[in-house]
Amino acid sequence: MTSSVRTVTFDTHDPYTLATFWAEVLGGKLADDDFPGDPAATVTTDSMTLLFWQNPDTKSVKNRVHLDLEPDGSRDEEVERLLNLGAIVYDDRTTPDKLEPGAPLGAGFVVMLDPEGNEFCVLRSAAERAATS
Template sequence: MVSKINQVTFDTRNGYELAKFWMAVTGYTEHPDYPIGPDEEENFIGPDGKHPGLLFINVPEHKSVKNRLHLDLSPDTTRDEEVDRLIALGATVHDDHRKADGTGWVTMRDPEGNEFCVERSDAERGR
């Protein structure tokens, strides 16, 4: 027997706003039976609204330390174009690991400070 991943859960101060940010990042949508909203304690988004997806649960405390788990994103465009797009959506660059030869990644933070990485696209890796 094995277990499947149902969702990755984020503790957040404002699950609705963070769900909207990650919807713009991933193209995920809300589940038709569980619409997201500012008054919801839990906001779920997933590919075509399905699992596995991302769940944002409102909690009273702010994020205080580095994530022990983070998402690695592989964009459809180039890594650098995606970094620019994510900055426009409200993300910030935390640590830039890009190298002159085009390799490397960028560690970013979402609007609540959760770290994630943007890697090179499959095309940039020659896949």
């Protein structure tokens, strides 16, 4: 016997607002019955379901589990888009590759925080990785 992941769950002060942020990030859809003030909200994408569950506790330590995002465009363009949605850069762990001038972006990733402080990472796209392999 095995198990499969049904949802990835986030504790949050404001389920609807945080779910709206992540629906924009992932190109997902909020459930039709989710509204501001509800104790839970769900975002569904083609590949996963995220559940946002109201919890009054304040986040006080680093997440033990986080999402790694692989954009379909460049990593830097995705970071900029996410900043415009309300995320912030927590730690830029990008490194320059030893390539010719004008070559693709450097290796590494950017650690970001969503509007409630949950960490997630933005990786290079598959095309960016292929260009430097």
